[in-house]
Amino acid sequence: MSEYVTYLTFFVLAAFLGYSVITKIPATLHTPLMSGSNAITGITLVGAVVVAGSGETTIATVLGFLAVVMATVNVVGGYLVSHYMLSDFHGGGE
Amino acid sequence: MVELLGDTGLSLVYLVAAILFIQGLRDMTHPRTAVRGNLTSAAGMFVAVAATVIAFEILDPAILLAGLVVGGAIGTVLAVKVQMTEMPQLVGFFNGMGGGASALVAGAEVVQLGSANGGAIPAEVGVAAAASGIIGAVTFTGSLVAAGKLHGLVTGSAIRYTGEHVVKAALLAIAVASGLYMIVQPDVLAGVLQGSAVPSFWLLLVAASVLGVTLVISIGGADMPVVIALLNAYSGLAAAGTGFVLGNSALIIAGTLVGAAGMILTVIMCESMNRSLTNVLFGGFGEAGTSDDEVDEIYEGNITETSPTEVEMLLDTASRVVIVPGYGMAVAQAQHAVAELSELLAENDVDVEFGIHPVAGRMPGHMNVLLAEADVPYDRMTELEEVNPTFAQTDVVFVIGANDVVNPLANTDDSSPIAGMPVLNVAEAGTVVVNKRSLSPGFSGIPNPLFAEDNCLMLFGDGQEMAQEVVGEYKESH
Secondary structure, X not given: OHHHHHHHHHHHHHHHHHHHHHOOOOHHHHHHHHHHHHHHXXXXXXXXXXXHHHXXXXXXXXXXXXXXXXXXXXXXXXXXXXXXXXXXXXXXXX | OEOOOOHXXXXXXXXXXXXXXXXXXXXXXXXXXXXXXXXXXXXXXXXXXXXXXXXXXXXXXXXXXXXXXXXXHHHHHHXXXXXXXXXXXXXHHHXXXXXXXXXXXXXXXXXXXXXXXXXXXXXXXXXXXXXXXXXXXXHHHHHHHHHHHHHOOOOOOOOOOOOHHHHHHHHHHHHHHHXXXXXXXXXXXXXXXXXXXXXXXXXXXXXXXXXXXXXXXXXXXXXXXHHHHHHHHHHHHHHXXXXXXXXXXXXHHHHHHHHHHHHHHHHHHHHHHOOOHHHHHHOXXXXXXXXXXXXXXXXXOOOOEOOHHHHHHHHHHOXXXXXXXXXXXXXXXXXXXXXXXXXXXXXXXXXXXXXXXXXXXXXXXXXXXXXXXXXXXXXXXXXXXXXXXXHHHOOEEEEEOOOHHHOOHHHHOOOOOOOOOOOOOHHHOOEEEEEEOOOOOOOOOOOOHHHHOOOEEEEEOOHHHXXXXXXXXXXXXX
């Protein structure tokens, strides 16, 4: 159970950190931030890899495979569209 | 099962990935560093996934590889082919993929544990799996419906029916009860029903999936910016939940960061409409409606039409112009023509800016992305609070495809559905030119008295055609 307290600590600290990092974002970057942070959700891919990899039952392997596909769509697509959008922004002081 | 990379090694790599995500998000809060931020974040993802693949003895690398290739191909094709106007639905779709993947991973882990322990699942894993399953499934179907609405596959108007809240509550109750049953598995029934822990997870997934559909289908298109932001937060929380299931710090930290980002954007969107989240999720927008008589009374005899030629003459004598874009500009794909117009004006020493309302469009910051694609410089896009005080010194405001965000009723009529919503006070300018196809109301379903103001001219027609004609006229006379 104690490891879950540790995980809870990670969770709470990450929530505060995320809040302080992101609050000052200008409206212009809301969409790229959203698709970029959305791509980070694809971190669940790591979980999918673990589950699909350790697949001891067929059904877990099938679910793991589907999860890998969906998470990869999320990761690859998310980072790519964010990149396209961000490279369109000019005059940001460069 | 851990071989090449020890437990400690893997945890350290996850720490590196978490740092890269945080730094990436930090960089993404300024246009100058945003591209680098996105790449930093992507590098974090690569490190985390690569380390996981290496660290775990993969049962069947072929299956994993196939999944990565198929998913990567789908993601790439969609990202490359997307039009900027279709960006909201694509982001919504990707969001759904992330949520769905989290729910499936939780399910796979429940199946694994269930088969390994004869149906018994540790309580803390059960709680996390149930949370991840419910949130993930709601995110999955909710995002698909939102994307469908934005893409015009599902009606953009809110589908309301009597007892809808009862239906939603019942679905949530079924999902939660299934989750509880999976966790508690009363001893009395042990041996008989313990094995059904796994089926109860499927019931949970089905109920949550239907719940996601019912939640979003009853929300209108105008509220999609809020819904998309909220679902983004959900997908992060689902990933964090999966992290609890698997005992994986990388998932918890990254998922929570996304959850925080999504919640912040949700709050910003709600404030921009002066509405509470509950109101967006469970209340209607524009349900009130206005009778035709009332509309006629406001507009009858008070509408002044104008032409591209006349608009060009107005612009010719202006020294400060503000362009206010709305969703209509996106639909008409008029952003390039509008950008060209602003460039021409700037070349002739006109002070020209874009006044952008936070909820204009279908996704937070949607207008900014469209204008950036059309090469409008970042510093020419101005937010509501900055641009509002300048309207009194503005000669011409060109409203293109925006409606509710320039409706003065928000300030003057307490009973209006948009009462209290911060709007762009365009009527303070010398002349307002409004481009719309007709006098039809916006998403709020209410008429706009601005159109009947003395200093307001209506330029009826397709946004792209009208903007191009104004550009043509302007070029001719210069």
